[in-house]
Amino acid sequence: MPCLFSAFSFMASYARAPAQTSSVEELKKLQRQSFDIVSGGLDIDEVDPIQAMGLYKRGITIMRQAVRMNFGPNETEARLIQDKMQQNMEQIEDRCRTIEERVASR
Amino acid sequence: ASTSVSTPVDQVDLLISQVAEEHGLAVSEQLHSGPILKPTTEQSVAEQDELGERLAKLKSKT
Numbered sequence: 001m002p003c004l005f006s007a008f009s010f011m012a013s014y015a016r017a018p019a020q021t022s023s024v025e026e027l028k029k030l031q032r033q034s035f036d037i038v039s040g041g042l043d044i045d046e047v048d049p050i051q052a053m054g055l056y057k058r059g060i061t062i063m064r065q066a067v068r069m070n071f072g073p074n075e076t077e078a079r080l081i082q083d084k085m086q087q088n089m090e091q092i093e094d095r096c097r098t099i100e101e102r103v104a105s106r
Numbered sequence: 107a108s109t110s111v112s113t114p115v116d117q118v119d120l121l122i123s124q125v126a127e128e129h130g131l132a133v134s135e136q137l138h139s140g141p142i143l144k145p146t147t148e149q150s151v152a153e154q155d156e157l158g159e160r161l162a163k164l165k166s167k168t
Contacts, residue, residue: 081151094165
């Protein structure tokens, strides 16, 4: 079963690969950037949802980058920020879907 | 005849302190704003909480 073996060895090497750790400051910077952008979207959501969606999508791009950052097991603060960003990102994606559906049904 | 040239010391001091105070305030304002300050974890968490609340409110409204 060469295929299964190679798949297994690939997984094993992936698990062994040292995860590159990021700095919490960098995470906070991305958090702030995305916060400013998404807040701007929320400010205009009810008057101009299409433009708001543009801002949401820009925010999501930055948030996705932030939640993918790797941190060591002791970086609990970073994980807390990432968890909250992940939750909000899902809500923003949900909001984008709602706007898209509304626009499509016009 | 002697001419009164008394320097209004009190007024000068007051002026200096006013200028210093204005300068001090301007400096402290610069210190408290601007991009030099890094956000604390509490700020980052609070900002995300704020986003979460606003998104939830928007969802319940529309």
